Amino acid sequence: MTGAGAPARLTVDEVRVEFGGIVALADLSFTVEERQICALIGPNGAGKTTLFNCVSRLYEPTAGTIRFGDTDLLGEPAHRIAAHGITRTFQNLALFPALTVLENVMLGAHAKREREHARRAQALEVLERLDLAHLASHHAAGLPYGTLKRVELARALAAHPRMLMLDEPAAGLTHSEVDELAELVRTLHTELDMSVLLVEHHMQMVMAISEKIVVLDFGSKIAEGTPTDISGDPRVIEAYLGHPDDREGA
Amino acid sequence: MAERARRQRLIVGTVVGLAILGYLLWFPQQQAPADVRLWTTAIYFGIAAMGLNLLTGYNGQVSIGHGAFFGIGAYTTAILVNDHGWSLLATIPVAAALAFVVGVAVGIPALRVKGLYLALVTLGLAVVFPDLTKKFVRGVGGTNLVRVPSASLRPPEWMPGGLQPDQWGFYLALTISLALLGGVWLIVRGRFGRALIAVRDHEAAATTVGVDLARTKVLAFALSALYAGVAGALSVQVTGIANAEKIGTFNLSILFLVAVVIGGTATVFGPLIGGFLVVMIQEQTTDFVADPPFLSGFLSGKEVLSPAIFGIMLIVLMYFLPDGIVGGFRRLLRRILTRRQPAEPLGASVAP
Amino acid sequence: MTVFLSQIMNGIQNGVIYASLGLAIVLIFRTTGILNFAQGEMALFSTYVTWELTRLGLPVWLAIIVSMILAFIGGALIERIVIRPFEQSSPLVLVIVTIGLFLAFNALAQLFFGVEAKALPRAYPDRNWLIGGVSLRSDTLVLIAVLAVECLLLWALLQRTKVGLALRAVASNADSARLLGVSAATMLMLGWGLAAALGCLAGALVVPTTSGLTAGSMQGILVFAFAGVALGGFDSPIGAVVGGLIIGIADALTRQYVPALAGIEIIVPFGLILVVLLLRPQGLFGHVKVERV
Numbered sequence: 001m002t003g004a005g006a007p008a009r010l011t012v013d014e015v016r017v018e019f020g021g022i023v024a025l026a027d028l029s030f031t032v033e034e035r036q037i038c039a040l041i042g043p044n045g046a047g048k049t050t051l052f053n054c055v056s057r058l059y060e061p062t063a064g065t066i067r068f069g070d071t072d073l074l075g076e077p078a079h080r081i082a083a084h085g086i087t088r089t090f091q092n093l094a095l096f097p098a099l100t101v102l103e104n105v106m107l108g109a110h111a112k113r114e115r116e117h118a119r120r121a122q123a124l125e126v127l128e129r130l131d132l133a134h135l136a137s138h139h140a141a142g143l144p145y146g147t148l149k150r151v152e153l154a155r156a157l158a159a160h161p162r163m164l165m166l167d168e169p170a171a172g173l174t175h176s177e178v179d180e181l182a183e184l185v186r187t188l189h190t191e192l193d194m195s196v197l198l199v200e201h202h203m204q205m206v207m208a209i210s211e212k213i214v215v216l217d218f219g220s221k222i223a224e225g226t227p228t229d230i231s232g233d234p235r236v237i238e239a240y241l242g243h244p245d246d247r248e249g250a
Numbered sequence: 251m252a253e254r255a256r257r258q259r260l261i262v263g264t265v266v267g268l269a270i271l272g273y274l275l276w277f278p279q280q281q282a283p284a285d286v287r288l289w290t291t292a293i294y295f296g297i298a299a300m301g302l303n304l305l306t307g308y309n310g311q312v313s314i315g316h317g318a319f320f321g322i323g324a325y326t327t328a329i330l331v332n333d334h335g336w337s338l339l340a341t342i343p344v345a346a347a348l349a350f351v352v353g354v355a356v357g358i359p360a361l362r363v364k365g366l367y368l369a370l371v372t373l374g375l376a377v378v379f380p381d382l383t384k385k386f387v388r389g390v391g392g393t394n395l396v397r398v399p400s401a402s403l404r405p406p407e408w409m410p411g412g413l414q415p416d417q418w419g420f421y422l423a424l425t426i427s428l429a430l431l432g433g434v435w436l437i438v439r440g441r442f443g444r445a446l447i448a449v450r451d452h453e454a455a456a457t458t459v460g461v462d463l464a465r466t467k468v469l470a471f472a473l474s475a476l477y478a479g480v481a482g483a484l485s486v487q488v489t490g491i492a493n494a495e496k497i498g499t500f501n502l503s504i505l506f507l508v509a510v511v512i513g514g515t516a517t518v519f520g521p522l523i524g525g526f527l528v529v530m531i532q533e534q535t536t537d538f539v540a541d542p543p544f545l546s547g548f549l550s551g552k553e554v555l556s557p558a559i560f561g562i563m564l565i566v567l568m569y570f571l572p573d574g575i576v577g578g579f580r581r582l583l584r585r586i587l588t589r590r591q592p593a594e595p596l597g598a599s600v601a602p
Numbered sequence: 603m604t605v606f607l608s609q610i611m612n613g614i615q616n617g618v619i620y621a622s623l624g625l626a627i628v629l630i631f632r633t634t635g636i637l638n639f640a641q642g643e644m645a646l647f648s649t650y651v652t653w654e655l656t657r658l659g660l661p662v663w664l665a666i667i668v669s670m671i672l673a674f675i676g677g678a679l680i681e682r683i684v685i686r687p688f689e690q691s692s693p694l695v696l697v698i699v700t701i702g703l704f705l706a707f708n709a710l711a712q713l714f715f716g717v718e719a720k721a722l723p724r725a726y727p728d729r730n731w732l733i734g735g736v737s738l739r740s741d742t743l744v745l746i747a748v749l750a751v752e753c754l755l756l757w758a759l760l761q762r763t764k765v766g767l768a769l770r771a772v773a774s775n776a777d778s779a780r781l782l783g784v785s786a787a788t789m790l791m792l793g794w795g796l797a798a799a800l801g802c803l804a805g806a807l808v809v810p811t812t813s814g815l816t817a818g819s820m821q822g823i824l825v826f827a828f829a830g831v832a833l834g835g836f837d838s839p840i841g842a843v844v845g846g847l848i849i850g851i852a853d854a855l856t857r858q859y860v861p862a863l864a865g866i867e868i869i870v871p872f873g874l875i876l877v878v879l880l881l882r883p884q885g886l887f888g889h890v891k892v893e894r895v
Contacts, residue, residue: 078457
């Protein structure tokens with residue numbers, strides 16, 4: 001599969017989000033370099049999904065800019081983000097259960113103008129890659145949770161994104177499923193020439209695949225660096241660093 | 251396995267469809283004009299229901315105001331024919347276009363209004379429309395009733411066969427309904443159909459895959475209005491008039507919604523079946539009450555009972571077939587088919 | 603100025619009627635999550651019962667009380683027999699069911715009581731006072747008073763009693779409420795019964811001020827009551843009252859002062875609703891449902 005365009009750098013610059021009196025993101029700045037796997041971690045409520053939603057243009061920042069390559073994302077309407085090559089998955093699984101698995105994945109490429117049969121062929125290709133082709137005609141419901149998460153991932157891949165955003169992809173998966181997922185993300189990242197931004201609580205997976213980790217707490221960045229930097233950083237340890245079980249296995 | 255079942259269904263469906271079509275083509279030659287007109291009514295009802303289904307079934311926007319779009323189509327046709335001498339056939343695209351435009355105008359503010367609130371705003375449409383016609387339409391004797399000359403109901407010269415107006419009306423409606431049915435089918439199985447459903451089921455996810463919410467929802471409104479407008483235009487061929495009064499437009503709007511639901515929301519054939527049922531059941535319950543086979547002392551002459559029976563039937567129908575006729579039929583098929591073939595094993599790729 | 607005030611009074615009187623029916627609609631929505639299309643027709647049916655009772659010799663006020671009790675029982679039974687089987691159904695299915703009820707009640711009312719207009723006697727004398735040139739009718743006062751009492755009692759019930767708490771719990775989350783020992787079944791029936799009684803009262807007080815009780819008596823009111831509820835917010839009793847009043851007043855003022863809209867005055871209330879909903883999609887007093895992504 002060839003990429004729809006060269007990967008680009010995501011620049012989040014002094015982004016601020018306020019809901020009423022609550023500051024969800026406080027002047028956050030970081031970058032995701034081209035072809036980088038970057039993880040956003042932090043305690044619940046730290047603002048990770050809020051940042052995602054800003055990039056997706058589902059939320060409007062109070063201040064700051066977000067650039068992807070040359071494009072000012074904040075000047076784009078939400079439905080144009082996919083056309084710029086940014087796709088995502090959701091924390092709480094956002095599939096369309098009334099449609100089949102194949103149709104869900106075809107929707108992933110909605111922003112691309114192409115003939116139906118080409119779209120179907122490409123969607124099947126993605127399903128093949130993720131070992132889901134046999135479920136193509138099945139409705140995107142009534143399947144095991146891990147399978148549904150993979151379908152959502154397939155949908156996010158359907159348009160050959162330049163940057164893939166994964167919101168807690170490991171949530172609800174068993175230990176071995178998480179290992180499989182980590183391996184899958186790593187493979188896809190290499191083969192599909194894209195950058196990956198993920199929000200994740202599962203420290204094992206974060207440490208295993210990330211090239212850069214950005215740590216948030218109460219809407220601010222408190223640390224940034226490689227997995228080694230982060231695991232030793234006292235501020236991060238103080239804010240939070242996963243469950244003892246996760247650190248044991250790392 | 252699944253492919254064979256699909257092909258089997260396709261073959262059976264085509265044969266059944268052709269048989270029905272054959273019957274429908276032969277039908278008007280054999281029946282009394284009143285019956286032909288009744289069936290034509292059922293057809294244009296189905297057309298309106300098809301359009302509403304696109305909006306409500308596939309796109310999740312509930313409207314109880316489509317009687318207004320129907321009325322726009324009816325009045326456009328009646329006025330063009332009666333006041334400006336157009337041929338009825340030629341007015342149909344105009345009625346469709348006008349209804350479409352008004353549909354856009356309604357669909358845009360509807361973007362901000364959701365769910366029940368939208369339903370009530372559309373109710374406003376159905377309530378305001380009759381008053382608007384009373385104010386602005388110059389009909390018979392200064393009322394808002396526009397009657398077309400009976401000559402205009404005759405088939406056009408290029409149409410062979412010496413058809414009666416009622417027969418012509420039937421074939422016209424049938425042809426248009428098949429074309430519009432094809433339209434629905436193409437929409438639903440394609441990119442726009444997926445977008446409609448995606449917007450209905452998860453707006454945020456739909457946005458992130460690139461679906462333009464506003465365009466999708468407004469287009470859904472406009473298309474549904476177009477279908478209702480065409481139905482209204484066809485109604486003039488059947489009744490010879492265009493008329494709107496408060497209760498009438500409101501009733502129509504509700505009946506369209508009923509047709510969508512009892513036929514089966516978000517199905518291609520459901521609305522046609524639902525439209526047929528609504529028209530026929532109303533007719534039958536009126537006949538039944540006028541000339542009942544039992545309880546004749548109590549029932550006969552009490553025409554007012556017919557809506558009561560209709561209402562009770564609706565409730566009973568919803569209890570046994572909540573996903574409509576087509577939905578119930580599908581469930582039945584699935585039960586029959588899975589008894590003959592074992593279910594396919596799932597989740598072969600789930601982690602051990 | 604007096605004309606203006608008179609029209610305000612007119613508007614208030616009508617608005618109070620819309621508010622009364624609107625309260626019943628909101629009550630059912632708050633407790634069972636359903637928009638009851640049949641609310642007006644249920645009120646109609648109860649009003650016919652009231653008329654029948656007066657015909658049998660009961661004094662009007664007693665007839666009203668008795669038919670309110672009967673309406674309460676009837677409403678509860680309707681919930682149990684017709685609505686409960688659809689507890690898990692989709693909103694669209696429920697809309698169709700209430701439409702079915704609407705058709706059935708309207709027809710049955712005509713069936714049992716005949717189609718000629720009935721004269722329903724008043725429960726209180728018809729008097730008129732002149733205050734500063736503005737005529738004040740006893741109708742208006744009574745309707746306002748009754749509405750005020752209804753609101754007070756409803757507020758007290760919902761916010762200050764155990765039963766009210768249970769009602770609100772079931773409305774918010776029936777399953778959780780059941781787990782806590784609340785009988786959701788009873789609460790649902792209670793909600794419908796109360797709403798039916800409210801509707802009955804509204805009908806019995808309104809109809810004598812019109813030209814007679816007919817099958818169409820409640821339909822216009824229902825539309826305006828829905829309008830008021832949409833304006834105020836579906837889940838807000840205050841909204842039903844304020845919304846209904848605004849609709850009534852807007853309508854009256856339009857009829858008086860905007861002759862250009864003669865015949866289509868109804869555009870104003872609905873236009874108003876549209877404007878409000880565009881700015882506040884949940885109505886004036888409604889609550890927003892937050893969806894977490």
